[in-house]
Amino acid sequence: MAHEQPRRDVDIFWDLGSCPVPTNTSGFTVVSQIRTLALRLGIVKSFKAYLSISDQDSNDQALTPRSELQSSGMSLTDVKQEIADMLIVDMLVHAFDRNSQNDSSIIMLIAGDPRFSYLLSILRKRNYRVVVLGPGGGQDDYLNKSASLASxxxxxxxxxxxxxDSIRAEIPRSATAGANSASQTTENLDLTPDTGSERTSETKEKRAGAIDKDTSDRMQPGRDHNTEVNSSVEVVIEHFDERPDVGIVQRQKSPIIGLKSLNNWVKSVLIIRFAYPALQKSSVSSDERGRRGGGRGKVLDMGCGKGGDLVKWSKARIKELLCVEFAAVSVEQARSRYQSMDPSSFEASFASLDYYTEPLAKAFSPEKLSTPFDVVSMQFRMQYAFETLEKTRTMLGNVSRYLRPGGVFVGTIPDADLLMQELDALPPDTDDLSFGNNVYQIRFEQREPRPVFGHKYWLSLQDAVEDVPEYVVHWDNFVECV
Structure with a gap:
């Protein structure tokens, strides 16, 4: 007798920003149609939706479908920042908690945002079956940006x-005119599991604009590249302070939004896989302080920038966060971003400090530093310290001096092996030691020597940094310094 194959679990994540409930349509009806569709795939175990607070109006017409969604048996989360940031983190937490290895779980993503594409490829590698319900015609619909998601x-x-189409009678004709009614299956859900190899999308996001091919020869006004600056950090500070905080809407239009999303995904994984276990063992908890939230753990974000990781730490349910950055304007922007968040999530303190040359005690009071950190995070900042041995020692001293035994230090640095590989690939007789594409340019000043400290290159990244000095960080040397 043939055995009936057990039905798979289905977990639904819905981005209401890209797939909203149409005007004059019942929220109950839309949720019912989604559940009916999901039940064809398996047993619905969870149903979560995310709605941007900025997208909501105060009038009754806008509040009615929201109330219906809340009453339909699903979980509705209000998001003050970008929906994708929170949704990606929640999906990662779900994936690592479930740790699917038996091809029995399905994740249904309802979205049209291409920034989810890389996350989907990772979920498939972990043996999740991924179903996307989105606007547009799938892999062939480049105008609606659904091709990368479908792939x-x-x-x-x-x-x-x-x-x-199932509720078309309730939708004004103008809302559905011209809709593409294609529905494409890229892989049957009943086939054997993925082998784990990542599938390359046939299309990539077109990047607007281009960096001048002569970037390596371009000079910043008032800067003499033939003269060694007193401190490369001063150049970086000047650059970061001059860059405005453009806001959520403008960030969505960035030509490198895909790269930024990838960076956010990498940092989220670092937090989930390495920081979160250390936070759970922390002695710093809400019970001890009795003021904010239900979090646990104390974190130092050394190089917090404009506060781009605040939401990630909030999702990690921490208790206390200390943010420090060498660019004072960025610190104020991070503080402002924190003040716009839910005030009950976690405590946060902000300070400006050159943590490559000065001790952390100059930025925070002894009371703030009396309890050691469970986690120290340093994202895309360590390379500036490797200008000199002294700066590297000061930076690492600020980490080790205040990190508890058993605590975790997480961070990201440019890949030195890849940098050297690209440098060695340049023609031996060329004087132009630069490489890159229309998105980034890297220029070295010389082939040799290649010192352990002070091996400088100049980086330009479209819509991010322009001709900023950085230093090669060789992993073995970093480990030895630690």
Whole structure:
């Protein structure tokens, strides 16, 4: 007798920003249609939706479907920042908590944002079956940006065909005119599991604009590149202080939004896999302080920038966060971003300090530093310290002096092996020691020597940094310094 194959668990994540409930349509009806579709795949174990607070109006017409969604048996989360940032972190937490290894779980993502593409490829590597329900025509629909999402899903279902057509009588004709009704399946859900190899999307996001091919010869006004600056950090501080905080809407239009999303994903994984276990063993908890949230753990974000990781730490349910950055304007922008968040999530303190040359005690009071940190995070900042041995020692001293025994130090640095590989690939007779593409340019000043400290290059990254000095960080040397 043939044994019936057990039904898979289905967990639904819905981005209401890219797949909203249409005007004059019942929220109950839309949720019912989604559940009916999901039940064809398996047993619905969880249903979560995310709605941007900035997208909500105070009028009754806008509040009615929101109330209906809350009453329909699903979980609705209000998001003050970008929906994708929170949704990506929640999906990662879900994936690592479940740790699917038996091809029994399905994740259904309802979204049209291409920034989820890389996350989907990672979920598939972990044996999750990924179903995307989104607007547009899947892999062939480049105008609606659904191609990259469809290429990373096991199955692509069209939002207009599967959901909107079923309730078309309730939707004004103008809302559905011209909708593409294609529904494409890239892989049957009943086939054997993925082998783990990452599938490359046939299309990549077109990047607007280009960096001048002569970037290596371009000079910043008032800067003499033939004269050694007193401190490369001063140049970086000047650059970061001059860059405005453009806000969520403008960041979405960035030509390197895909790269920024990848960086955020990498940092989220570092937090989930390495920082979170250390936080759970912390002695710093809400019970001890009795003021904010229900979090646990104390974190030092050394190089906090404009506060881009605040949401990530909030999702990690920490108790206390100390943020320090060498660029004073960035610190104020980070403080402002924190003040716009839920005040009950965690405590935070902000300070400006050159942590490559000065001790952390100059930025925070003894009371703030009396309890050691469970986690120290340093994202895309360590390379500036390797200008000199002294700066490197000061930076690492600020980490080790205040990190508890058993604590975790997480961070990211440029890949020195790849930098050297690209430098060695340049023609031996060329004087132009630069390489890159229309998005980034890297220029070295010389081939040899290659010192352990002070091996400088200049980096330009579209819509991020322009001709900023950085230093090669060789991993073996970093470990030896630690």
């Amino acid at each position: 990373q899903a096991n199955s692509w279902l069209d939002w207009n065909t599967e959901i909107m």
